[in-house]
Each structure stands twice: as C-alpha cells, then as structure tokens.
Amino acid sequence: xxxxxxxAMVPTCFAKDVTWDAMADAAxxxxxxxxxxAxxxxxxxxxxxxxTVVDVAIEDPRFATLVTxxxxxxxxxxxxxxxxxxxxxxxxxxxxxxFLAENGLTAEQLLASPGLGDVxxxxxxxxxxxxxxxxxxxxAGPITLTTLNGDVDARMxxxxxxxxxxxxxxxxxxxDNGVVHVIDRVxx
Numbered sequence: 133x134x135x136x137x138x139x140a141m142v143p144t145c146f147a148k149d150v151t152w153d154a155m156a157d158a159a160x161x162x163x164x165x166x167x168x169x170a171x172x173x174x175x176x177x178x179x180x181x182x183x184t185v186v187d188v189a190i191e192d193p194r195f196a197t198l199v200t201x202x203x204x205x206x207x208x209x210x211x212x213x214x215x216x217x218x219x220x221x222x223x224x225x226x227x228x229x230x231f232l233a234e235n236g237l238t239a240e241q242l243l244a245s246p247g248l249g250d251v252x253x254x255x256x257x258x259x260x261x262x263x264x265x266x267x268x269x270x271x272a273g274p275i276t277l278t279t280l281n282g283d284v285d286a287r288m289x290x291x292x293x294x295x296x297x298x299x300x301x302x303x304x305x306x307x308d309n310g311v312v313h314v315i316d317r318v319x320x
Contacts (some may be wrong), residue, residue, distance in 0.1 A: 138189050144196075149168050180296060183212050183307050184212060185220045185307045185309060185310045186202065186213050188220075188298070189202070189220075189222060189312065192305075194225055194227055194314065195224065195225070197225045197229070198223060198224075198225075198228065199317055200239075201228075202252060206247040207249060208249055211255070211280075212309075213225045213309075214309065215309050216258070216259075216260075216310045217259060217260040217309055217310040218256055218258065218259075218260075218310035219256070219257040219259060219260060219261040219311050219312075219313070220255060220257075220308060220311070220313070221253065221256075221257075221295050221298065221313050221315045221319060222255065222299075222314055223298065223314075223315050223318045224315075224316070225315075227315060227316050228318060229238050230317065231318035236247065249278075249319070251319075253279060253280035254280075254281045254284065254319045254320070255279065255318075255319055256279055257277050257280075258278075260310050260311050261277075261311065262304055262311060263300070264288060266293055266295075266300075269291060270287050270288050271284070271287050271288070274286065274287040275287075277295065277296075277318075284296035284297075284319055295319065296320070297317060297319065298315035298316055298318070298319055298320030299316045299317070300313045301314050301315065301316050302314035
C-alpha cells in the first residue's frame with residue numbers, strides 16, 4: 133500500500149432516526165459564551181466574499197444534516213471557512229440517516245456527542261484532491277489518505293472510488309478553498 137501525503141481535516145458525522153426539525157433546532161441554539169473572553173484565540177483568516185466548501189454544503193439540500201452537525205462543532209466549521217485548501221468527503225443526508233440507524237442513535241444524541249468533531253474531521257483532508265488525481269493515485273492499489281482525524285484508505289472497487297469504506301458518488305464540486313466529493317456512507 134502506498135501513502136498519499138495529504139493531511140486531512142473533517143468532515144461529517146451522524147446516526148439514526150433523524151428528525152430534521154430537531155437537527156435544525158439544535159443548530160439554531162445559541163452557543164455557550166466562552167468563560168474568559170480575554171483568553172480566546174485570535175480568529176483564523178476567513179474567505180470573505182469567496183465560495184468555501186462550507187458554502188457548497190449550505191447551498192446543497194443533500195447536506196442539510198451535515199451542515200447542522202458542522203454548526204454544532206464550531207472548530208470544524210471555522211476550519212473549513214479558512215483558505216485551506218480542503219478536500220471534503222461529504223456524506224449525504226441519507227448516508228447520515230443510515231449511520232444513525234446502524235448505531236442506534238438519534239439526531240439529538242449525535243449532536244450532543246463529544247465525539248462528533250472527530251467524526252466530522254475524518255471526512256476532511258488538507259489539500260485539494262480532485263477525483264482524477266485520486267483515481268490515478270489508487271490505480272496501482274490502495275493508498276492511505278490522512279484526514280484531520282487519522283488515516284483512511286482509498287481504493288478502486290469495480291470502477292468506483294471508495295474512501296474510508298464510502299463510495300464516492302459525485303466528484304469535484306469546486307469551491308474557492310477546495311473541493312467537495314459526495315459519499316454514500318459516514319466514514320468511521
């Protein structure tokens with residue numbers, strides 16, 4: 133197995149019996165105020181006026197659940213709004229619903245989970261990895277991608293690119309700070 137040297141970052145999470153209203157309500161809840169404003173870190177540079185990978189997710193209704201989860205983990209959301217570049221393997225609403233069902237979770241449990249950020253980070257790779265480049269990289273066999281939360285494998289199976297066990301079902305949705313690929317499962 134060869135290693136593709138890309139650091140990764142996030143991107144996605146989820147579990148069972150999704151109630152979209154509950155997910156939206158949880159995302160709309162105000163975040164707790166920091167205990168000491170003087171100790172807060174300086175904000176990361178943002179992509180004002182540019183279309184980020186977060187904007188891609190917000191604009192596409194297939195990612196409503198993913199967006200709700202990212203809002204629940206500001207660290208992930210803030211990271212994906214920086215210049216990057218980032219490659220996001222974005223699970224669809226259906227992929228997240230399947231994850232919830234398979235793990236016996238409710239949307240509320242997922243959003244309250246301290247591990248949500250880790251799951252999201254498993255879907256993000258630092259750098260811009262286009263589909264053609266990924267396919268070329270795996271042409272000789274499986275490779276390792278480094279996400280913001282550890283390594284996942286990438287491989288071709290019957291002509292389909294799989295990343296972390298998830299099939300890539302749509303590729304190369306471009307943003308100014310990276311690229312989004314749609315996947316059919318949550319990467320664990």
